[in-house]
Amino acid sequence: MDINEFKSNDGITWCPGCGDFGILTALKKALVILDRKPKDILLVSGIGQAAKLPHYIRCNCFNGLHGRALPVAAAAKIANRALTVIVTTGDGDCYGEGGNHLIHNIRRNVDMTVIVHNNQIYGLTKGQASPTTDLGYQTKVQAGGVILEPMHPLEMAIALGCGFVARSYSADSGHLSGMIVEGIKHKGFSLIDVLQPCVTFNKKNNYQWYGKRVYKIDSSSYNPGDKMAAYQKAQEWEEKIPLGIIYKQEKETYEEKSGLNQKKPLVEETVEGVDIHNVLAEFV
Amino acid sequence: MINEFTIRIAGEAGQGMQTIGELLCRVFKKSGLGIFSNQDYMSRVRGGNNFFQLRVSIKPVFTLREKADIIVALDQKSHGLHKAGLKDGGIIILDKKKFNISENDNTFFDAPLYETAINSGGSDIFINTVSCGIVTAITNMEFACLSQAIKDIFADKGADIIEKNIAAAKAGYDFANASYKKEKLKLNAPPLKSTLLMNGNQAIALGAIRAGCKFYSAYPMTPSTSIMDTVAHYAKEFNIVVEQAEDEIAAINMIIGASYAGARSMSATSGGGFALMVEGISLAAMTETPIVVVDAQRPAPATGFPTRTESADLDFLISAGHGEFARVVYAPGTIEEAFYLTIKAFNIAEKYQIPVLIMTDQHLADSERNIEPFDLDKVRAQRYIISKEDSRNITGYKRYQLTESGVSPRAIPSWIEDAIYADSDEHSEEGHIVEDGATRIKMVEKRLYKKMAGLVKEIEKPAAYNLEKADNVLLGFGSTYGVLKEACETLGESFGFAHLSQVWPFPSEEISLLFKDKKNIITVENNASGQLARLLMRETGIKVNNSILRFDGRPFNLDDLVKRIKG
Numbered sequence: 001m002d003i004n005e006f007k008s009n010d011g012i013t014w015c016p017g018c019g020d021f022g023i024l025t026a027l028k029k030a031l032v033i034l035d036r037k038p039k040d041i042l043l044v045s046g047i048g049q050a051a052k053l054p055h056y057i058r059c060n061c062f063n064g065l066h067g068r069a070l071p072v073a074a075a076a077k078i079a080n081r082a083l084t085v086i087v088t089t090g091d092g093d094c095y096g097e098g099g100n101h102l103i104h105n106i107r108r109n110v111d112m113t114v115i116v117h118n119n120q121i122y123g124l125t126k127g128q129a130s131p132t133t134d135l136g137y138q139t140k141v142q143a144g145g146v147i148l149e150p151m152h153p154l155e156m157a158i159a160l161g162c163g164f165v166a167r168s169y170s171a172d173s174g175h176l177s178g179m180i181v182e183g184i185k186h187k188g189f190s191l192i193d194v195l196q197p198c199v200t201f202n203k204k205n206n207y208q209w210y211g212k213r214v215y216k217i218d219s220s221s222y223n224p225g226d227k228m229a230a231y232q233k234a235q236e237w238e239e240k241i242p243l244g245i246i247y248k249q250e251k252e253t254y255e256e257k258s259g260l261n262q263k264k265p266l267v268e269e270t271v272e273g274v275d276i277h278n279v280l281a282e283f284v
Numbered sequence: 285m286i287n288e289f290t291i292r293i294a295g296e297a298g299q300g301m302q303t304i305g306e307l308l309c310r311v312f313k314k315s316g317l318g319i320f321s322n323q324d325y326m327s328r329v330r331g332g333n334n335f336f337q338l339r340v341s342i343k344p345v346f347t348l349r350e351k352a353d354i355i356v357a358l359d360q361k362s363h364g365l366h367k368a369g370l371k372d373g374g375i376i377i378l379d380k381k382k383f384n385i386s387e388n389d390n391t392f393f394d395a396p397l398y399e400t401a402i403n404s405g406g407s408d409i410f411i412n413t414v415s416c417g418i419v420t421a422i423t424n425m426e427f428a429c430l431s432q433a434i435k436d437i438f439a440d441k442g443a444d445i446i447e448k449n450i451a452a453a454k455a456g457y458d459f460a461n462a463s464y465k466k467e468k469l470k471l472n473a474p475p476l477k478s479t480l481l482m483n484g485n486q487a488i489a490l491g492a493i494r495a496g497c498k499f500y501s502a503y504p505m506t507p508s509t510s511i512m513d514t515v516a517h518y519a520k521e522f523n524i525v526v527e528q529a530e531d532e533i534a535a536i537n538m539i540i541g542a543s544y545a546g547a548r549s550m551s552a553t554s555g556g557g558f559a560l561m562v563e564g565i566s567l568a569a570m571t572e573t574p575i576v577v578v579d580a581q582r583p584a585p586a587t588g589f590p591t592r593t594e595s596a597d598l599d600f601l602i603s604a605g606h607g608e609f610a611r612v613v614y615a616p617g618t619i620e621e622a623f624y625l626t627i628k629a630f631n632i633a634e635k636y637q638i639p640v641l642i643m644t645d646q647h648l649a650d651s652e653r654n655i656e657p658f659d660l661d662k663v664r665a666q667r668y669i670i671s672k673e674d675s676r677n678i679t680g681y682k683r684y685q686l687t688e689s690g691v692s693p694r695a696i697p698s699w700i701e702d703a704i705y706a707d708s709d710e711h712s713e714e715g716h717i718v719e720d721g722a723t724r725i726k727m728v729e730k731r732l733y734k735k736m737a738g739l740v741k742e743i744e745k746p747a748a749y750n751l752e753k754a755d756n757v758l759l760g761f762g763s764t765y766g767v768l769k770e771a772c773e774t775l776g777e778s779f780g781f782a783h784l785s786q787v788w789p790f791p792s793e794e795i796s797l798l799f800k801d802k803k804n805i806i807t808v809e810n811n812a813s814g815q816l817a818r819l820l821m822r823e824t825g826i827k828v829n830n831s832i833l834r835f836d837g838r839p840f841n842l843d844d845l846v847k848r849i850k851g
Contacts, residue, residue, distance in 0.1 A: 060697040071534040072541030079545035104530035267546035271496025283480040
C-alpha cells in the first residue's frame, strides 16, 4: 500500500503549525504499515478541528454531530465487520459533549480505535476551556482561571476496564503511528489520547511545554497488563508525562460476546422476502 | 339476545391483570368472537389500581365502550373505584369475605376468590385464574378454551404450573356454574374466520422484521418498549442486532451509523426520548441516511403521564429537527396499518434517503385486537442501494451527486473501491465541506424540494367512510381510527369520516377533494389544542367547525365520542 493511495484533494483548513498535522501524517503512515485499503477503512468524527481530519485522507468518512462519533462508529462496525473503524475526535468532542458515549462504548468494547486530539482547549469556538484544560488557565470565559478539576481520561478509561489505553504526542509522528498501529491491531475498543499543541489558543501547553515533559515508557521494564501500575502511570502529569501503552488487556469484544462474528455481516443480509410465517403462527 | 359485552378486571399492579387479560382474550378469540382490549395502568410496579378492559362482540370491534357488563374486583378498593363504570344490570365479581364487605348490592356476585385459589392451586396468586374460570362460565364459554389458553400462555413455565392453573380455573368455573343465578351473557354468532391477536407495538416489530430491519437500537421508554422486546425476541432467528443504547442520543446516532454502513435500522421511543433524538433526525436528513423512528406518544410535557395516552406530538414530529428537509410522518390508525406502514416506512426511508417517523400512542401500542391475517404481498420490502454486484463497476463515485429526483445513488462502504464521504456540514457532491452559496442552494433544493416532490406522489391516501352522503364529517389521525369508524356507524347516514395515516407530507389534495362542499367538519383529537385542525387550515385553508378534544390521558371510547358529537 502506497501512502499516495490515501491522498485527499480536499484543502486543509487547520492553522499553520497545528498539532493536527502530525496526527494526520501518523495516521496515514499507520494505515500504510497495516496495509489496509481506503475502501476498507471508515473514519468517523464529530465536530471540531480533529473532526475535519477524515476529509484529508482518502477513505470512507462519516463526519457527524458534535460528541456523537462513537455511537455512529460502533454501529457501523456492528453492521459491517469488514470495516476498520477509526474515530478522530477532540477533547471537547469526546470528553465533553460525548462523555457518556465514551463511558458506555468502553463498556461495549466494539473493535474500533479512538484517537483523541487532546489540545486541552476549544479551538473551533475560539479558546474556551475544555474538560482537560489545566486548573487556573485563563480564557475569555474562564476569566478568573479554570476552577473545574480537569478530567483524567486515561485514569477513567483504565477504571472502566478499557482494553487498550495509550498516550502519544503529535510532534512525534513515529511514536504516534506506532501507537495507532497497535491500537488498530488490538481487538476491541482502543483509546489513544494524543497531546496536540494548539498554536492559536493554548498558550500554556505548547510544543515547548510538552517537549520538556514527555518521555517514552520503557517497554522492557513496564508491564501494561498490571492495572494498578497503569493507574499510577496514568496519573503522571505536571513533571513528566509518559508516552506509550499505559494499559493493555485482551478482552472479549462485543462482536465475540454477542455472537455477531459467527454470523453473516448485517450488511450482507437480504432485505426482500424475509419469511415471517413462523412468527405470525405464534399470534394465531 | 345481546351482541357484545365488556369485561373490566381491576386490581393492584402485580396481581396479574395482564395474565387474566391474555387468557380471556384467547378464550374469546378461540370461540370465534371479535375482541378489543386495552390496559389502563399506573406508572408503578406494585400497588395502585390498574385495570384491563376487554370488549367482546359477535363482529370485529375497533374501539372500547365506556361501561362494563362485568367487573372483576381483585382487591378491596376496586369495586368502589369502578362502580361508576358498571353498566345498568351489570355485575361485579368480588370476594366479600376477603375484602371485609358487609353491604349487599344486587350488582355483586360474591365469589370466594382467595379461598378457592388456595384450595385449588395452593396459593392466593391463583386468584387470577380462578377469576378467569368464573368469567368463562358466566359468559357461557367452553372450559376447554380456557384450559387450552392456560397451556399456551404458561407453555414455558412447566407442567406443575399449568396443572395448578387449570385446577384453579376449573374451581372458579364450577363455582360460577353452581352459584350464578342470573342469566348468562351469551353471544351467538357464526365464528369469525381465523385471526391474529396482537397489539400495535407487536405489529410494528413484525413489520420491521418483515422489512429487513437488521439493527435496532433504543433506550427503554414506555409505551414504546414492547417494540424492542418483540424485535429482541426474534433477533437471533433473523440475524438482527438489538442494542440497548446509553441514551436516546446514542440510539439515533447508532441507527444512523448502522444505516450508513448498509444495514436497515430503526429505533423507537416516546416523546421525551424523541426530544433527545431531534438533532439526530436533522443529521439523518443532512447526511441522507435512511432511518425509521417510532414515537409512541404519551401525555407530556416532560415526564407527563408515563403509562397513558395522548397524541400531542403532531406539531412536534412534522417539524422536529433544525433546518429544512424532507421527511415522512405516518400515523397508523389500526394494528394492520401499523404493520404495513412500518414496511413502507423502511422502503420510503431508503428510496429517498430520509428519516421516516411513525407516530403512534399508548392506546394503539398496547391495545390488542384480533385482526385478519396479514397480506404479505400488500407491501413488500424493496432495496434502493447499489447492489454488491453492481458496485464492482463504480468509479468516480459522488455520494451526493445532483440528480433530477434529488436522490443520489447510494453505495455501501467497502463494496465500492472509492471512498464514500458523508458529512453533517454543508457539502459538495463528493461529500466534502463547502462554504459557497451556489452549492448550498443546490443541496437545499435536493434535500427539500426535489425529495418532497417525489414523496407527495407516494402519499398514503386518507381513509374515507360515507363521505358522499354525509353532511357531517369527522377527521382524525393515528389511533382514533377505530372510534371514528364505530361512531359513524352508530350515528347513521348523515355522518362520515376521514382518517389520516400519513400526516406529512400532508395529503392536501386528497383531503381538499374529499371535503369539497362539506359544511360541518369536526376533528377528533387526543390533544388539547386541536393540532390537526390547525394543520388542516395551514395546508388546505379548510377551517373546521369544531374540534372534539380529549386530553385526560385516556383514549376516546365509542359512547363518550357519540355523546360529545350529539352534544
